[in-house]
Amino acid sequence: MKFYLSLILVFLNTLAHAQGISVSPSRIFFKGEAGQTVSQAISFSNASTSAFYFVANIKDWNRDSLGIKQYFPADERKQSNGSWLSLSDNSVRLAPGETKSINLSMTIPKDNKSLALTNSMLFFTQVKEQTPDVKKGVNMNILLEFGIQVYHVPVGLRVGDLEFLAFEDQGMVTKETDQRVRKMMVKVKNTGQINKDAYVRFELTNIETGEEIPVKSIAVAMLPEAEQWIQLDLPATLKGRYLAVAILDAGAQYDLKIAEKEITY
Structure with a gap:
């Protein structure tokens, strides 16, 4: 009998670094005005001896009353900016020892007059490619998932306390x-x-x-x-x-x- 266990690990940077993978930055704050397109490079580094393949997706998110993150489909929440985002590449393949960057762009709508912070979460999820030779016993795939918080911060927001x-x-x-x-x-x-x-x-x-x-x-x-x-x-x-x-x-x-x-x- 064969068993397959696949484990998704979100934001576990300790494990990611143990496997030699790092992604930065973890948070991006865009400050463009209506009609502008602003960009930020996202860097991936693979210091391990294995190849990694990640695919991107965007979700909305919030925190509940205890600070725990909750996720929603993109553009579902009023505070979402997910539809404003685009990537130079929606997937990233890293060879052993390779460092690579892709570009994240935000195009703020021309008719955006809202004086409110918006946010979304950009995920990069590891895709484990199938191998024909599966050993007997318990086979565990550790699938890494990195989340980058993406904000648009309009000029003039109240700082508060x-x-x-x-x-x-x-x-x-x-x-x-x-x-x-x-x-x-x-x-x-x-x-x-x-x-x-x-x-x-x-x-x-x-x-x-x-x-x-x-x-x-x-x-x-x-x-x-x-x-x-x-x-x-x-x-x-x-x-x-x-x-x-x-x-x-x-x-x-x-x-x-x-x-x-x-x-x-």
Whole structure:
């Protein structure tokens, strides 16, 4: 009996680099005006000893309330710019050790008067060519898929800010791995019309002993005027009174935002 397992891996750059493949940039921001055509080169590099073949396709996308990407057919969403895009080549074949570039162009419609950021996702998906000789047992094809976020950013968009809207303790929960954790949630809003990247840093201090509990920072990427919940998992073994502090850092051009919550476990 023969088994075939095909696994699509999206945005797993660690695996891609392990296989010697890199694609850049990961995000493209076009700033052309109505009627203009603007372009950007996309670079592919194959440092492996194997050949790779990728085909391109375009989709719309958004993030849900937890920041997880959702995908839709191209041109389905109002904020889509998928129909504005064209490639110099819709497929890329890379020989071992080869570096190659293709050109992505965006033609902004002449009648485009919308003062809003638009976006789409350009995918390059590996196509595994069939081989006549298939070994017995389990055969696994690792198919790589790279996604490039493509934006059009009109001149004059409101920059806005990032703000905390809520800070909640949701108690003890069991994760899919059966691990028990204490779940904290903070809600952030992007009040601007442009994309924003930020880090949410957390500080957790035992009020009675002064002990500081190490907590990792969480990276956040937000689309315009979006609201997003950010989840923090704390150890289930915590006991006592704690002061939790969330710090929202969107870079030097923005003021730090701070939210505090006292919790008794």
